[in-house]
Amino acid sequence: MRYLKSSWLVLCDKNFTIIKDGFVVFDDKIIDFGDQNRLQKLYKSKKFVHLGANSVLMPGLVNPHIHLEFAANISTLQYGSFTLWLKTVLKYRDELIDKIDTSGIDKQLDDILKSGTTSIGAISSYGLDMNSCIKSKLKVTYFIEAIGQDISKIDELFENFQKKLKKALSFKSKNFTPAVAIHSPYSTGLSLIEKCLKIAKEKNLPVTAHFLESYDEKQWLEHNSGVMAEFFLEFFNKNRSSITADKFLELFKDIKILSFVHCCYASKSQLDYIIKQKAMIVHCPKSNMLLGGKLLDIKDMNNISLGTDGLSSNDSLNMFDELKMALFMHQNIELETKARVLLYMATNMASKTLGQNTGQIKVGHKADLISFDIENKHIQNLATNIILQEKEIKDIYIDGKKII
Amino acid sequence: MRYLKSSWLVLCDKNFTIIKDGFVVFDDKIIDFGDQNRLQKLYKSKKFVHLGANSVLMPGLVNPHIHLEFAANISTLQYGSFTLWLKTVLKYRDELIDKIDTSGIDKQLDDILKSGTTSIGAISSYGLDMNSCIKSKLKVTYFIEAIGQDISKIDELFENFQKKLKKALSFKSKNFTPAVAIHSPYSTGLSLIEKCLKIAKEKNLPVTAHFLESYDEKQWLEHNSGVMAEFFLEFFNKNRSSITADKFLELFKDIKILSFVHCCYASKSQLDYIIKQKAMIVHCPKSNMLLGGKLLDIKDMNNISLGTDGLSSNDSLNMFDELKMALFMHQNIELETKARVLLYMATNMASKTLGQNTGQIKVGHKADLISFDIENKHIQNLATNIILQEKEIKDIYIDGKKII
Incomplete structure (x- = not known):
């Protein structure tokens, strides 16, 4: 005691x-x-x-949304526009992933801990960070990411997802919680989403998904137009989104521990639907600003947590850096009130986002x-x-x- | 060469x-x-x-607006509301000034230089920073501040101003430029302003003044109302402002090197008048945010420079810190365009603010x-x-x- x-x-x-x-x-x-x-x-x-x-x-602070595997980025990915950034992710991701090793992941986890964060939600695209997350002193909710929409590859992608999940589940402990990430409505095929969410429900796993991070995504999902439409035509020979934003949200029915990340361009009715689902929103203001997004309105909301996102779209995983920047970025809220709301978002709300009784x-x-x-x-x-x-x-x- | x-x-x-x-x-x-x-x-x-x-x-970066004498502040002055902050300045300024000595001023100047700033505009309320500024390797425009509006003390205040100016002028060199600061329309008596500006014109000295930093100031100057009206009644037994904002601006006619600091609440016509005067605006976004102000619109303006203000309303005098925060604070401008505008403001425009051919x-x-x-x-x-x-x-x- x-x-x-x-x-x-x-x-x-x-x-x-x-x-x-x-x-x-x-x-x-x-x-x-x-x-x-x-x-x-x-x-x-x-x-x-x-x-x-x-x-x-x-x-301790809780950082519910990080991508540890993209830490080699400093200036490789182009900032300023979401779709331009996405193109550089496709072009350079292999190069970035090649540069990161276990010691690079360990160093990030160590820096995160020393900066006052005690729990994280780590989105894993490749599984390269699993061993580091298992042995870290941090509490890690380890989100295995489902991404890809090529029909011919769905079985392979799902098999790969299951393999990583099985390994993660075998290491489940009080400090390591396997979980499921659906990358986004524009990047994950409907049948892959359904298969993965079925498992998440069966095993009562936390689930997260990026949602309406950019104006480009909104235009694509809701109008099949805009620069993301050009991107899909050029890279994937696709001229219609497989799913609308509303339909995507509905797929997550009955998930108990659920969060949607960013939501910068979510409509009032979509935000209301997320509240009705008892889902949380993760707000990553620095990442949003670097990728040309707009600032989420945090006033009067009671389901928003704060996160840093990965070094793929931020220069720091230190939650106090994110808090400080957010304190200056958000306007029209009295200073101390804003500071208290932000600290609440970075502890209590962020813990709730990961389904923990901490914060x-x-x-x-x-x-x-x-x-x-x-x-x-x-x-x-x-x-x-x-x-x-x-x-x-x-x-x-x-x-x-x-x-x- | x-x-x-x-x-x-x-x-x-x-x-x-x-x-x-x-x-x-x-x-x-x-x-x-x-x-x-x-x-x-x-x-x-x-x-x-x-x-x-x-x-x-x-x-090199140019920081056109700093108060070096208030560097002992960390949490002494209350943030969040301009008038509340002002009350704590009155209450604690002697305590803060007592804590600062030559080595404290020297350290700030040294830190400023090492962070990449080569010129500053230092607003001096007491003259405690003069010797340090004279011997600094930085280029210093040294603004001797006129403040006070008690009619019975105007002669004494002016005499004190003249004494400091005389000393500063005797040390004038290519790296040390004596100049005049009129504190603000709400704090400096009309006759004191006129006397000081007369000297500034005769000697062709740069002039600066705080202007419409807060909503409270605007309400007081333009409507004799609001929380600053309560403040003046309580502390100075005064129920009307001696001058309007427009009348204040007119006093600076024919000053060649002229800047107004903050201007957060200046109207379109006041901003236009400042442009017509060929005067510059110094934008200190972190200071404004900490004192409950709003963000100046920097789009489409060609006379705005960037500054930090003093440690009385900021936690850093490093211009790169200010630039980084400003990059995230200002919204609705494309990221790289914004970064370029901000760097231009912190060099070219800031140099112009001090009347130098640098930047x-x-x-x-x-x-x-x-x-x-x-x-x-x-x-x-x-x-x-x-x-x-x-x-x-x-x-x-x-x-x-x-x-x-």
């Missing part, structure tokens, strides 16, 4: 409760927490370790916690300062075990 | 010309520049030093240059990659002299 006190205990609950000089008791789960008055009386024989005069203790300091939740020091004079600026200031993560606990 | 070649020569002219494998010849000024074909023939007896396979050579690689311009390495595969992403990638500034030249 551990007994900690910190200057600022940040629960990351819906109301963004902050306890000045807060106390926490935990083993692998949170046993109790609160202010000095109650906790010191209740545990008067125990010695609480003080994390320091400017310390913050809060839930909030709450009795019974897993004790995935981080601590660091910041300078803070005004409590009305605490979340802003947590995001704004450079900080070194001093302590990391996963399931109550001290990792760093 | 120096002869350099770099992989990417970035001129920072209006068309954002990029010369692949570009050559430059300079002493204190740029003598010649161009591509391999012409330059190698013309200077065939000379040996051009290659800066490296991934090198960029471009004009562009152009024959006859001063050779203030920086070089660094980046990875770049697509020329259509060069400006984006210059802003996006972490980089160490390898070489810095000011007036052709190698500083680093």
Whole structure:
């Protein structure tokens, strides 16, 4: 059992409760927490370790959407337009994949952990990252990706998917959760989607999919037009999308742990449908901006989490970098309110996206916690300062075990 | 005379010309520049030093608006609302000023230089930064600030202003340019403004002023209402602004080197008037966002430069940090176009703001240059990659002299 006190205990609950000089008791789960008055009386024989005069203790960050296998990209993939980017992905993906090895994957996982993230959702296109994810100290939801729509190859693609899933399932543990990713409505054939989702339902696996990331995708899915239509004609000799955006969403009925990534161009009715499905949205603002997308409206939404996406469309997998950029990118929301919403999205909502009971300091939740020091004079600026200031993560606990 | 070649020569002219494998010849000024074909023939007896396979050579960045004296702020001043922030400035400014000494000012200047900035505009409220600015290797336009509107103290304030200006003028050199700052329409008395501007005109000094930084300021100046009206009643027993925003702008007639800082809430007609005055606008997006302001529209404007403001309302004086944040903050402009506009604002336009002939690689311009390495595969992403990638500034030249 551990007994900690910190200057600022940040629960990351819906109301963004902050306890000045807060106390926490935990083993692998949170046993109790609160202010000095109650906790010191209740545990008067125990010695609480003080994390320091400017310390913050809060839930570890959760990054629900990363592609670890594309980390060799720095300037290889062209930014600015989604379809141009996609063309460079097709052209250079083999070259990029050749450049990444186990040590490159391990380094990313290590950097992610040290930057204060305790759980990730890793989308795996090739399975090259599986062993690293299995042995990482991070909690990994490992999404095996189904992609491809050539009818003649569907059986082969599905077989490959099943093979990787079988291997992943054989390593399932409390820190490694196999899951299913459907790449997107424009890139994954209908029968492949149906086969993979059938398995996901049978085995109750988390599922994720990219959805309406770009204007080009929307034009293609809904009007069979635009630059993505030209792309499909040129590269795949295809002049109609196999599926509409609405029809795609309907395929995910009855999936319990479900997320749609990006949704920048989803309509009000599509966003409402996603809410009705009890599905989460993963918002990756830096990636969206680099690929010519627009900023998702995060106001008044209660099912949005924050993620970085991969180095294929970002320059950092550090969630505090993403939080800081998002704090400046989103406008027309009062600063501290915005900072609190973003931290909630990066912890509580992101954990919910992966179906975990972490991301909030709450009795019974897993004790995935981080601590660091910041300078803070005004409590009305605490979340802003947590995001704004450079900080070194001093302590990391996963399931109550001290990792760093 | 120096002869350099770099992989990417970035001129920072209006068309954002990029010369692949570009050559430059300079002493204190740029003598010649161009591509391999012409330059190698013309200077065939000379040996051009290659800066490296991934090198960029471009004009040094210019940061036209900094307050060096408030650098002790980390979380002391409250962010989120301009008027709340202003109240904390009044409450804590003595405490903050007490914490800053010459070594604190020197360190900022050194960090600014090392981050690739070769010229700054420093707004001095107290004169504590004068000696550091005089001996810095940076080019400094040193703005002595006039602030205060208590009629009974105007003579004293003006005397103090004159004393500091006299000292600054006695140190005037090619790297240290004394100048005049009028704090703002809401904080500087009309007669003080007039006296100071008279001197500025006589001595042909650059002039700058904060203008319509916040909605609160606009409401106060134009309607004598809003939270700034409450502030003036409480702190200064004043219920009417002494001047309107339009009247304030008119006072600066015939100032040759003139800039207005922020202008977030300036109307179309006010922005047009500023253009008619041939005045520049300094855009400090991070500062604006932290103080609850809105983002200035930078599209279609040809008189906007980029600046950081001071650590009183920013966490960094590094212009590359400001550029990166601005790249993600501004929306609805194509990514690379935006990156080029921002780099142009941070060099060419910022230099123009301070009345210097730097900020562009152009024959006859001063050779203030920086070089660094980046990875770049697509020329259509060069400006984006210059802003996006972490980089160490390898070489810095000011007036052709190698500083680093």
